[in-house]
Amino acid sequence: xxxxxxxxxxxxxxxxxxxxxxxxxxxxxxxxxxxxxxxxxxxxxxxxxxxxxxxxxxxxxxxxxxxxxxxxxxxxxxxxxxxxxxxxxxxxxxxxxxxxxxxxxxxxxxxxxxxxxxxxxxxxxxxxxxxxxxxxxxxxxxxxxxxxxxxxxxxxxxxxxxxxxxxxxxxxxxxxxxxxxxxxxxxxxxxxxxxxxxxxxxxxxxxxxxxxxxxxxxxxxxxxxxxxxxxxxxxxxxxxxxxxxxxxxxxxxxxxxxxxxxxxxxxxxxxxxxxxxxxxxxxxxxxxxxxxxxxxxxxxxxxxxxxxxxxxxxxxxxxxxxxxxxxxxxxxxxxxxxxxxxxxxxxxxxxxxxxxxxxxxxxxxxxxxxxxxxxxxxxxxxxxxxxxxxxxxxxxxxxxxxxxxxxxxxxxxxxxxxxxxxxxxxxxxxxxxxxxxxxxxxxxxxxxxxxxxxxxxxxxxxxxxxxxxxxxxxxxxxxxxxxxxxxxxxxxxxxxxxx
Ligand SMILES: Cc1ncc(COP(=O)(O)O)c(C=O)c1O
Numbered sequence: 397x398x399x400x401x402x403x404x405x406x407x408x409x410x411x412x413x414x415x416x417x418x419x420x421x422x423x424x425x426x427x428x429x430x431x432x433x434x435x436x437x438x439x440x441x442x443x444x445x446x447x448x449x450x451x452x453x454x455x456x457x458x459x460x461x462x463x464x465x466x467x468x469x470x471x472x473x474x475x476x477x478x479x480x481x482x483x484x485x486x487x488x489x490x491x492x493x494x495x496x497x498x499x500x501x502x503x504x505x506x507x508x509x510x511x512x513x514x515x516x517x518x519x520x521x522x523x524x525x526x527x528x529x530x531x532x533x534x535x536x537x538x539x540x541x542x543x544x545x546x547x548x549x550x551x552x553x554x555x556x557x558x559x560x561x562x563x564x565x566x567x568x569x570x571x572x573x574x575x576x577x578x579x580x581x582x583x584x585x586x587x588x589x590x591x592x593x594x595x596x597x598x599x600x601x602x603x604x605x606x607x608x609x610x611x612x613x614x615x616x617x618x619x620x621x622x623x624x625x626x627x628x629x630x631x632x633x634x635x636x637x638x639x640x641x642x643x644x645x646x647x648x649x650x651x652x653x654x655x656x657x658x659x660x661x662x663x664x665x666x667x668x669x670x671x672x673x674x675x676x677x678x679x680x681x682x683x684x685x686x687x688x689x690x691x692x693x694x695x696x697x698x699x700x701x702x703x704x705x706x707x708x709x710x711x712x713x714x715x716x717x718x719x720x721x722x723x724x725x726x727x728x729x730x731x732x733x734x735x736x737x738x739x740x741x742x743x744x745x746x747x748x749x750x751x752x753x754x755x756x757x758x759x760x761x762x763x764x765x766x767x768x769x770x771x772x773x774x775x776x777x778x779x780x781x782x783x784x785x786x787x788x789x790x791x792x793x794x795x796x797x798x799x800x801x802x803x804x805x806x807x808x809x810x811x812x813x814x815x816x817x818x819x820x821x822x823x824x825x826x827x828x829x830x831x832x833x834x835x836x837x838x839x840x841x842x843x844x845x846x847x848x849x850x851x852x853x854x855x856x857x858x859x860x861x862x863x864x865x866x867x868x869x870x871x872x873x874x875x876x877x878x879x880x881x882x883x884x885x886x887x888x889x890x891x892x893x894x895x
Contacts, residue, residue: 408861415857418738419731422857425724429856431456436854445793445862449852450597450624450766450800451895455650456854459716463651463709475704476676485704492711493694496657499714500626500641502633508665510658510694511702515623516543518642518658521697522589522619523547525668528556532586535559535578535616537570537603538804539596543642544621545804547591556587563808568599568756575607584615587667591618594625597895598805598848599756600733600766602629605636612637617664623647623656628729628765628852630722639664649713649853652706658697674699717853725853729765732851732860736767739864745774745872752867753778755809755846766850768800768809770843771867773874778843782830782881785847791866796848798829798893810844812836829893830883845893 416422432439435456439446446454473481475489489511496509512518523546528534534551536544538560548558561575570592582588590611595602602625608618620638622631627648633641639661646653673681673688677696681688690696717725737758743751753770757763771779785797799806807817819839820832827835829845836844849863870878 408858411861412857415731415735419735421727422731425728425731427720427724428728428853431720432854432856435459439854443792445791445859446854447849447851447859447863448794448796449627449855450600450647450848450850451796452653453627453647453650453852454854455713456716459649459651459709459712462712466708467705472705474701476701488708488711489702489704492707495711495714496659499718500631500633500659501635502659506637506662507633508660508662508694510660510697511707512656512658512698513654513703514656515541515621515642515644515647516656518640518656519543519547519619519621521658522640522642522668523550524671525697526550526589526617527587527667527669528554528589529587530555531583532556533559533582533588534591535561535582535588536591537575537593538562538808539568539570539598539601539802540591540593540804541597541621541623542801542803544591544593544619547589547619551589560804563599563601563805565808565811566755567758568596568601568805568808569762570601570603576610579611579614579616582615588616589619590616591621593621593623594631595622595629595764595766596756596802596805597624597766598768598800598802598809598846600763600768600850601756602762602764604762608636608638612639617667624766625764628722628725630726633659637661645710645713649716651713652703652709655703655706655710660697670696676700676702720853728853728855729851730760732855732857733763733765733767734760735857736849736851736860736863740767740769740867743867743871747774749774749776751871755805765852765855766848768805768846768848770846771870773870773878774872775874777875779870779875779878780880781843781845781847782883783879786881787869787878788866791862793863793866795863796895798845798848800846800848801893801895803893806844806846809846810836810842812840812842812844816840 435458471481472485475482475486493509497504528551534548534556551558559578561578562571564571592603611618618638619640622641623644626643641659644656676698677690679689679691740752741758753772755768771784773779781797788795833844836842
């Protein structure tokens, strides 16, 4: 029996039956309805429609229970020592590390799991340690999170050439021919790093993982940003072999935040060079001897004390996903995203104009559970994304507005040329995200910024249905009818673009 949450209505029941006709595999995911009712019941009890899984995942009450019971019933100290409380903690930290490798099917001979603060921390480790240099290249897709874009500053400082490969609107898939051309034009005697996301956090596009082997065969080292991918897709490191993989665990299972991971091929150890040392990363160091010896293995990259009390919860979270089955989560996300795309695409004002402009694939081929779009008014102008977010807030729908720290995808989606966008980066006093949006609107009469919804482990049909009803509320409305959001003067939330 497929269970649904308490927002059930006769209309929803009818729609649900129609949904099951088109997406019959959804019934194979009912274990997630049981979990929703038992371990994620707070969502319905508190009336939330959570559609921001690309921003952050949801933790189950059992994960918390397990973790806090462990903390309550034991005595733990800082690892890296030989006393009983330290040894107990070290054992759990190393167990979590081993399970990270096991979860991603990575051989411990081939990969190291380095704990970081988050995916950005993992990406920064690569950026600061990779031996960029004159003659070498940093190649990346336009569609990347800013924490991947930011690596270009390390590359630039060390004299490497920075090259971006565009995506092609409206599907926003990468331009494969340009990519191959760039991959073929490297100097194999130099250090060349290619970075791309397994799944775009803007459009939900999934990049072909085959690009990893293609690039490596041409002498490139490959950095895969898997932060938006691994929460709803299986990922097997015995099949795909990037040199570096960046992950944030809260995106996979909600708790804990503040822990991420860099999975690194061990062969890279002889290639990369840490630019500094810190407590925890060295065997010994001397002030007068002016030297240090790094420890061997992942600890050489874990600066200071790791978030040791939270690391056992990473293993709990991964085991939780493994028990549920990542294929089950994937299937549910596939069905709900497919249904949302089908239905959002069908919404038209009575004058025939489409209500929704989706940035990215309109079907489920080569995409995941993230949908970015603009609502377009009855006269063809984009609704204010801040107002959409504000109205969603009033319905307790959590979605996200902005460019999601992915300016390259936005520049492609909104057809902004190098000179158009470049004009705003000559200002020495800086600019907030909303100021940029407003200046793009006044200068080029273009909307910049989207609404984004994303589904995941604890999503159900009722969530998707609630959002569709919300969307239908904009039919036959103009911007004037819906209004433009005025941020309260004390608010700083609109200053920057996020996740
Ligand atoms: C694709 C992608 N990469 C990297 C990040 C950065 O993750 P974090 O903020 O956890 O460091 C995000 C965050 O949303 C993301 O979606």
